[in-house]
Every structure is written in structure tokens, then in C-alpha cells.
Amino acid sequence: MIITRPRDWDRIKANLSDIAAKRVFVMGCGQCATVAHTGGEKEVLETAERLRAEGYEVTGWAVGEVTCHLNGTKLESRKHRSEIDDADAVLVLACGAGVQTTADAIAKPVFPGLESLFLGTVIRNGIFEERCQTCGDCVLDKTAGICPVTTCPKGLLNGPCGGMWNGMCEVLTDRECTHVRIQRRLAEQGRTRNSTLEPKDFSTALKPGGVNIRQQGGGR
Amino acid sequence: MSRLRELLESGEFVVTGEVAPPRGTDLADMHASVDLLAPHCHALNVTDNQGASLHLSSLAASRAILERGIEPIFQQTCRDRNRLALQSDLLAAWSLGLENVLVVTGDDPRAGDHPHAKGVFDLDSTQLASIALGMNEGRDMMGRDLKGGTDFYIGAAMFPEAEPWDVQLARIEQKVAAGVRFFQTQAIFDMDKLQRAVDAVRPLGVKVIAGVLVIRSPRVVDFVNRNLAGLMVPDHVADRIRSAPDPAEEAVRLAAEQVRDIREIADGVHVMPLGLDTEVGRILDGSG
Numbered sequence: 431m432i433i434t435r436p437r438d439w440d441r442i443k444a445n446l447s448d449i450a451a452k453r454v455f456v457m458g459c460g461q462c463a464t465v466a467h468t469g470g471e472k473e474v475l476e477t478a479e480r481l482r483a484e485g486y487e488v489t490g491w492a493v494g495e496v497t498c499h500l501n502g503t504k505l506e507s508r509k510h511r512s513e514i515d516d517a518d519a520v521l522v523l524a525c526g527a528g529v530q531t532t533a534d535a536i537a538k539p540v541f542p543g544l545e546s547l548f549l550g551t552v553i554r555n556g557i558f559e560e561r562c563q564t565c566g567d568c569v570l571d572k573t574a575g576i577c578p579v580t581t582c583p584k585g586l587l588n589g590p591c592g593g594m595w596n597g598m599c600e601v602l603t604d605r606e607c608t609h610v611r612i613q614r615r616l617a618e619q620g621r622t623r624n625s626t627l628e629p630k631d632f633s634t635a636l637k638p639g640g641v642n643i644r645q646q647g648g649g650r
Numbered sequence: 651m652s653r654l655r656e657l658l659e660s661g662e663f664v665v666t667g668e669v670a671p672p673r674g675t676d677l678a679d680m681h682a683s684v685d686l687l688a689p690h691c692h693a694l695n696v697t698d699n700q701g702a703s704l705h706l707s708s709l710a711a712s713r714a715i716l717e718r719g720i721e722p723i724f725q726q727t728c729r730d731r732n733r734l735a736l737q738s739d740l741l742a743a744w745s746l747g748l749e750n751v752l753v754v755t756g757d758d759p760r761a762g763d764h765p766h767a768k769g770v771f772d773l774d775s776t777q778l779a780s781i782a783l784g785m786n787e788g789r790d791m792m793g794r795d796l797k798g799g800t801d802f803y804i805g806a807a808m809f810p811e812a813e814p815w816d817v818q819l820a821r822i823e824q825k826v827a828a829g830v831r832f833f834q835t836q837a838i839f840d841m842d843k844l845q846r847a848v849d850a851v852r853p854l855g856v857k858v859i860a861g862v863l864v865i866r867s868p869r870v871v872d873f874v875n876r877n878l879a880g881l882m883v884p885d886h887v888a889d890r891i892r893s894a895p896d897p898a899e900e901a902v903r904l905a906a907e908q909v910r911d912i913r914e915i916a917d918g919v920h921v922m923p924l925g926l927d928t929e930v931g932r933i934l935d936g937s938g
Contacts (some may be wrong), residue, residue: 583769584756584771588777589758589817592812594817594818595881596812601760613817624826626824
């Protein structure tokens with residue numbers, strides 16, 4: 431899921447004051463931002479309350495089922511058409527994809543209420559770890575299901591850098607070196623690292639990505 | 651052919667030193683350091699934005715040292731450049747007469763003086779070594795012929811004290827397979843572990859130059875432990891420096907002892923005098 435955190439409140443207020451917005455509609459997201467406790471119903475209501483306390487009028491709120499889904503967000507916005515029509519701005523508590531989808535779906539100035547951080551794993555409720563760079567050229571088959579591109583701070587493919595000390599990471603000194611973990615898990619599974627990985631194909635990660643499976647041969 | 655290669659391959663015990671390019675364009679301090687080290691060293695490493703901190707490029711500084719009459723070991727880190735820039739700099743290095751290249755991954759930018767920089771790490775040191783090897787064979791990493799190739803003597807870093815050793819050894823073997831012919835180690839304190847590393851690579855036919863760090867004061871102990879990635883001064887060494895009436899003299903004595911041990915084990919020694927450049931002669935002749 432996409433991990434988000436609340437955007438600095440002063441920046442949100444500055445965005446609203448840039449267009450002299452007084453009336454705000456708040457949109458949350460029922461997926462990642464709900465799990466991340468940043469844009470679910472609870473946080474949307476808290477944000478609405480905070481806006482009111484700061485003198486804004488909240489014309490309404492909604493939590494899109496999947497805010498990054500264009501048709502779903504259009505449908506959701508139709509349910510709240512008059513509330514949105516009454517608003518000067520829409521504040522979106524979702525990841526950047528959700529904000530952009532909302533901006534496509536609603537003809538109003540749309541502002542981000544969160545910062546999008548990374549694609550992560552929920553370790554426990556409220557504890558998230560970055561696990562994937564969406565690089566389009568997965569090496570997890572070779573690395574026992576541990577991504578060195580993401581979890582090694584230097585993204586090294588082939589083994590520890592010179593800073594590994596007693597199995598710990600040079601950069602994040604309280605964490606075990608990714609390559610030590612990879613080697614251990616491979617050994618536990620009776621596997622060995624049989625080859626040096628070639629330099630990555632970063633053309634698969636060039637922006638913007640797009641996939642259209644309706645077209646023959648879809649893909650990037 | 652690189653003199654470093656010639657000496658190592660003929661079995662001579664080699665001495666290398668290290669200089670840092672200036673933080674600016676004034677080469678005076680670097681040259682002063684070169685002049686102090688040159689009489690004692692066969693070649694000098696020229697660091698590449700060491701500690702992820704801004705310095706004059708290793709390429710320009712290596713050439714300046716070559717012109718001063720001592721053989722440089724051009725260092726190249728993967729941190730700051732993508733594969734195009736790295737290859738282009740390798741070609742530049744060869745065209746400038748630099749015959750030794752030491753490929754390293756590089757410290758994380760967060761450790762340096764530009765902590766907001768984007769770390770590139772497009773390649774790792776193994777991959778970069780393999781590209782240098784390809785250039786020696788006349789082609790770029792895409793397999794295309796070069797108009798004029800290189801003949802680098804390719805080196806890399808090794809950390810004999812790092813645990814777990816099997817992970818470290820796998821990395822060393824990888825680098826050898828990628829074309830690395832000599833290793834320079836991080837500062838070594840535990841000679842048994844140096845022996846373990848040398849024994850492991852001996853059958854691979856590559857050379858090991860062991861690093862010695864001159865720790866001239868308790869402050870340097872703290873600096874090393876705090877700032878140099880993956881390096882810890884062991885307690886018995888730290889205590890010796892801290893309790894010495896003249897820590898600098900004790901550091902020279904300690905380094906000289908290490909050099910004597912290393913002569914029995916490795917193919918060479920890499921001296922990092924950390925400001926005690928004037929004492930390198932005493933350290934090397936074991937009279938410290």
C-alpha cells in the first residue's frame with residue numbers, strides 16, 4: 431500500500447489562502463490512507479473540525495472507496511455535487527495519485543492534505559516499512575524475497591558495501607544489512623546466490639509509466 | 651604498464667599512501683602531502699569526494715599527482731555518477747595516463763557535507779569493476795567496440811574484519827570474478843582476520859594491500875568511531891592511545907608494529923596517516 435503522512439498544516443493553510451478559499455470540501459480515501467490512519471473517515475472528520483476551528487466553512491466531506499480510481503471518484507463526487515459546488519477548494523486526504531484523480535474528477539482547485547511517502551508493508555497496525563520501488567525489473571527471485579533496491583539505503587544489488595559492521599547497516603545503524611538478511615534467508619532455504627546481478631535496467635522505471643491491457647501487448 | 655601492477659606481480663612488498671584532493675582549486679596542501687609521502691610510497695590513492703564530501707575531482711587530482719612524478723591510484727565511487735558518467739570518466743582517466751583504478755561504492759550522501767544530495771548508485775563496485783574489465787578488452791558495458799580501449803589495473807576495497815565473514819567473502823569473490831586484481835583493505839587492527847582474508851584470496855591470484863590508520867590522538871579515536879563508516883577502533887588500541895603520555899608517538903609506534911605484522915601476511919601496506927604525514931617514514935621502517 432501507499433504510505434502517507436499528514437502534510438504540514440501551515441502549508442495546507444497557505445495553499446487555501448493562495449486562492450482565498452473560505453469554503454472547503456474534504457475528500458478522504460477508503461484504501462491506503464484509511465489503513466495508514468491519515469485519510470479515513472476519522473481523519474477526514476478531524477480535519478474538517480480543525481478547518482472549522484480555523485474559521486473555514488466545511489461544505490461537506492466524503493471518503494472515496496478507492497480515491498485513485500477515476501470512475502469511482504467521479505461517482506463519489508456526483509453524490510456530493512452541491513457540497514462540492516459550494517466549496518472554493520477540495521482538500522484531499524489521499525496519496526498523490528488520489529489527489530490527481532480527484533483533480534481530474536472535480537472541476538475545483540484541489541490540494542493535497544497528505545504527503546505520499548512510499549510503497550510499503552504494514553508490519554503491525556500503524557507500523558509501516560518501505561519495501562518496493564516499483565522499478566519494473568524485479569530481482570526478488572534472486573534475493574530470497576528481500577528487495578535490495580529498496581531496503582539497502584544505497585540500493586546495491588550484489589552485496590554489502592564497505593560500511594557493513596557486525597552485520598549491521600552503515601547508514602541505518604540500528605538495522606541489519608539487507609545483504610546479510612538475503613544471504614541468511616537463502617541459506618535457510620538451502621539456496622545459494624549463484625550469480626552477480628547485472629546492472630539494473632532503469633529504463634523500466636522511466637517516468638511516466640502507463641499500462642493499457644486493453645491494447646494488444648499492453649505494458650510499459 | 652602500471653608500476654603498481656609490476657611490483658605487486660613481481661612479489662615486491664608494496665607501499666601505498668593516500669591523499670585527498672582539495673576542497674577548492676588550490677593544490678598546494680595536496681602537493682605538500684604528496685611530497686612528504688612520495689619518497690616512501692610506490693603509488694598514492696586519490697580519493698573521490700571522500701566521506702561524501704565535496705572535493706576537487708579525483709580525475710584532475712590524479713593527473714596532477716602523475717605530473718608531479720608519482721603514480722596515482724584513481725578512485726572512482728559509484729555514489730555520484732551514473733553509468734554513462736562513470737564510463738566516460740574511466741576513458742578520461744586512461745587518456746590522462748592513469749593506469750590504476752580503485753572502484754568503490756562510496757559513503758552514503760547523508761554522511762557527508764551535502765546530505766540532501768541524491769545518491770546515484772546506478773552501479774555497484776562489482777559492476778563497475780566488470781565494466782572497467784570490459785574496457786580493457788576494448789568495449790563499453792553495452793558490448794560496443796571502443797575506439798581505443800584501456801588497460802587498467804583494477805582494484806577494489808575489502809574489509810577483512812567485517813562479520814559475517816561468509817557474506818564478505820562472497821563479495822570479495824564476486825569482485826575478483828569481475829576483474830579486480832588487487833584489494834586495498836580498510837584499516838585493519840586484527841591481524842588474524844587479515845590472515846584469514848589473505849588465505850581466502852591467495853588461491854584466486856589477487857593481491858592484498860592492508861590498510862593502516864595512524865590514530866594520533868584520543869580525538870581521532872572518537873572521530874573514526876563516529877564518522878568513518880564501518881570502522882571501529884578496538885578498545886585495546888583506543889586505550890593505548892588514550893593513556894599514552896604522548897599519543898602521537900604511541901600512534902606511530904602502534905602503526906609501525908602493524909606494518910611489521912602486515913609485512914608477514916599481506917602483499918603491501920596502505921598507510922593512511924591522518925595528518926601525521928611527516929611520520930610515514932618512521933612507521934614504514936618499523937622504527938616507530
